[in-house]
Amino acid sequence: MVTRIVLDPGHGGWDPGAVANGITEKDYQLAIGLRLRDALLARYDDVEVRMTRETDASVDPAGMSLPPGTARLARELQARVNIANGWPDSVLISLHNDAAGDSRARGGTIYVYGPQSWVAAVAPDGKINHRAPRSYQLAQAMEPIFREMLAKHGIPCNGTKAGDFQVLRNTAGRAVLVEAFFSTSPLDAAAAKTEAFKADLTDAYCRMIAAALGLREKAPATTNPRPVRVVLPSGKVITGELRDSHTWIEVGGVWCPLRAWAELLGFEVLWDNNGPTATVRLPK
Structure with a gap:
């Protein structure tokens, strides 16, 4: 609408x-x-x-x-x-x-x-x-x-x-x-x-x-988004996008910056260039 x-x-x-x-x-x-x-x-x-x-x-x-x-x-x-x-x-x-x-x-x-x-x-x-x-x-x-x-x-x-x-x-x-x-x-x-x-x-x-x-x-415009493997705290794996050095995920139909979303919920994000993979977990 x-x-x-x-x-x-x-x-x-x-x-x-x-x-x-x-x-x-x-x-x-x-x-x-x-x-x-x-x-x-x-x-x-x-x-x-x-x-x-x-x-x-x-x-x-x-x-x-x-x-x-x-x-x-x-x-x-x-x-x-x-x-x-x-x-x-x-x-x-x-x-x-x-x-x-x-x-x-x-x-x-x-x-x-x-x-x-x-x-x-x-x-x-x-x-x-x-x-x-x-x-x-x-x-x-x-x-x-x-x-x-x-x-x-x-x-x-x-x-x-x-x-x-x-x-x-x-x-x-x-x-x-x-x-x-x-x-x-x-x-x-x-x-x-x-x-x-x-x-x-x-x-x-x-x-x-x-x-x-x-x-x-709107999700930020980007010329060449890269897929990112995102591991959620539940263990579920979803695919996000790397845009201009930031990882974005789709939540409820809206694209959100992963780190901001995770920290808002009390989690931290660990980054691994292999994959690449972003793991969302509780802080230790």
């Missing part, structure tokens, strides 16, 4: 989004969105990705005929919603960074649809994205990975909150909006501008989406 993902880099074209501390939201989020699209397609099987925009352009050029203001913005946001609603069973991930008048405001936040008074898993009207709390469950699967990545760079995580945003309110399917950091915070912005943060944010988004949607990671 193919998983459909719509990535929505916030703002664009006439709408710069938040501009602070050397970060223009529309540019930053487009760059992250393009990286994320490529990473998802490279890392996971059975995934299709569509972007609401791939350049610094409005998604609804016709809206430019309207004067700047609420009506133009509403048309622009609805054009993004229409992309998701027009692609059945897709999941919308809207990418943003936050801003505030107080430079002390910090952190990343995951939003799902709900009125501002909503504080529990289900909104007072019993709806999140108009159905059961599917988007909340999506966000909860994402949050631990998001929190860990932000902490690595000294940025707090504000958890999952309800937001009455048009892209969440009007999307028929599951949808989340992620504010990665506050660009108006000098501390957040300094971290966010580093290449290390951008790489980690892209990786975290990949893993967040994979965890939420149950994506299956």
